Amino acid sequence: MLPETFRCYLVTKDADGKVHAEITHRRLSELPPGETLIRVAYSSLNYKDALAATGHPGVNKTFPHIPGVDAAGRVVSASGGRFAANDLVLVTGFDMGANRWGGWGDYVRVPGEWVVPLPAGLTSRESMILGTAGFTAGLCVDALQKHGVAPESGEVVVTGASGGVGTFAVALLAKLGYRVAAVTGKASAHEYLKRLGAEQVLGREQVDDRSGKPLLSGRWAGAIDTVGSHILGTILRATRHSGCVASCGLAAGSDLPLTVYPFILRGVTLAGIDAAWGSIPLRHDIWRRLAGPWKLDCLPAIARFVELQELPASIDQILTGQVTGRVVVNVGNDEAT
Numbered sequence: 001m002l003p004e005t006f007r008c009y010l011v012t013k014d015a016d017g018k019v020h021a022e023i024t025h026r027r028l029s030e031l032p033p034g035e036t037l038i039r040v041a042y043s044s045l046n047y048k049d050a051l052a053a054t055g056h057p058g059v060n061k062t063f064p065h066i067p068g069v070d071a072a073g074r075v076v077s078a079s080g081g082r083f084a085a086n087d088l089v090l091v092t093g094f095d096m097g098a099n100r101w102g103g104w105g106d107y108v109r110v111p112g113e114w115v116v117p118l119p120a121g122l123t124s125r126e127s128m129i130l131g132t133a134g135f136t137a138g139l140c141v142d143a144l145q146k147h148g149v150a151p152e153s154g155e156v157v158v159t160g161a162s163g164g165v166g167t168f169a170v171a172l173l174a175k176l177g178y179r180v181a182a183v184t185g186k187a188s189a190h191e192y193l194k195r196l197g198a199e200q201v202l203g204r205e206q207v208d209d210r211s212g213k214p215l216l217s218g219r220w221a222g223a224i225d226t227v228g229s230h231i232l233g234t235i236l237r238a239t240r241h242s243g244c245v246a247s248c249g250l251a252a253g254s255d256l257p258l259t260v261y262p263f264i265l266r267g268v269t270l271a272g273i274d275a276a277w278g279s280i281p282l283r284h285d286i287w288r289r290l291a292g293p294w295k296l297d298c299l300p301a302i303a304r305f306v307e308l309q310e311l312p313a314s315i316d317q318i319l320t321g322q323v324t325g326r327v328v329v330n331v332g333n334d335e336a337t
């Protein structure tokens with residue numbers, strides 16, 4: 001028997017444009033349309049969630065809003081034949097937690113094609129330790145592989161390395177045998193990054209060249225960049241011939257100071273990564289890899305679990321670049337999954 005209302009982290013905007021958040025109840029009938037109703041066990045906190053939770057118009061323009069781009073739990077009801085009640089599933093991205101209500105509530109309702117069966121080899125908890133961050137890192141590694149960057153090609157650099165995507169990028173690359181240089185602004189994260197498998201750890205200032213030179217001496221075979229701006233520009237100018245840089249983030253800024261020389265003189269590829277709306281078959285394939293050949297031993301060690309009411313403090317931390325690893329949100333707290 002379904003309840004009439006469900007608990008959620010609700011973000012509202014008042015008449016003066018001020019954004020507020022509270023743990024409250026909404027009617028189940030208010031959930032957006034979709035074939036699949038899911039009882040959420042776990043969600044997570046990504047940078048994008050923090051933007052949605054503080055009313056950033058680039059993520060969500062409609063209020064009241066429930067953030068949470070990630071959700072894992074059990075199917076309650078589903079039409080369309082893809083899923084049955086009690087199936088363990090996960091959803092990441094698309095418009096969930098952006099322009100439609102997301103995983104920071106007891107239930108989500110989404111289109112059936114957004115839903116991924118929880119792959120054998122992962123628990124619901126583990127799937128949300130990974131969440132959008134792990135999935136995005138997986139897409140970045142896949143892009144490097146498809147562009148011919150192999151472990152023997154040379155060192156691969158990861159920026160924003162102690163954040164969610166960066167953590168998984170370092171750990172996945174190291175697991176697959178790549179030599180990894182991790183870039184961080186946190187002196188306190190050096191040991192953490194070495195434990196994840198980074199061979200060397202660099203400060204941000206070491207990859208932030210503002211000399212205006214169109215090319216720098218070639219240092220890296222590839223890169224996973226989560227920060228954009230001058231650091232991405234520096235890395236592209238310092239990527240070796242035929243290298244590939246996967247760009248997924250803008251933690252330092254959305255600009256990109258650059259000329260075309262890395263592309264036309266070194267054949268460097270800039271691979272864009274979109275974890276929200278990318279290919280559905282690739283989505284299923286990356287999740288299977290994350291649960292199987294790419295399964296990381298470090299998952300429990302890099303996660304911190306919070307309750308919905310503890311989110312405001314974690315939101316402040318992620319917005320100021322202070323989070324190391326992943327913040328997982330206990331929603332229904334289904335220990336059995």
Ligand SMILES: NC(=O)c1ccc[n+]([C@@H]2O[C@H](COP(=O)([O-])OP(=O)(O)OC[C@H]3O[C@@H](n4cnc5c(N)ncnc54)[C@H](OP(=O)(O)O)[C@@H]3O)[C@@H](O)[C@H]2O)c1
Pocket residue numbers: 045046047048132133136159160161162163164165166183184185186189204226227231247248249250251252253273274275276318319320321322323324
């Ligand atoms: N394209 C996609 O589909 C997709 C998917 C997921 C995330 N993203 C984007 O990827 C980025 C990372 O997401 P996340 O969830 O991993 O966020 P996160 O956990 O906050 O990690 C971001 C990291 O970037 C570094 N950083 C923060 N401010 C910086 C600055 N001013 N200059 C240089 N580095 C800075 C910090 O790492 P250090 O202290 O170690 O340097 C921080 O931990 C975000 O921009 C997010 O929007 C995009």
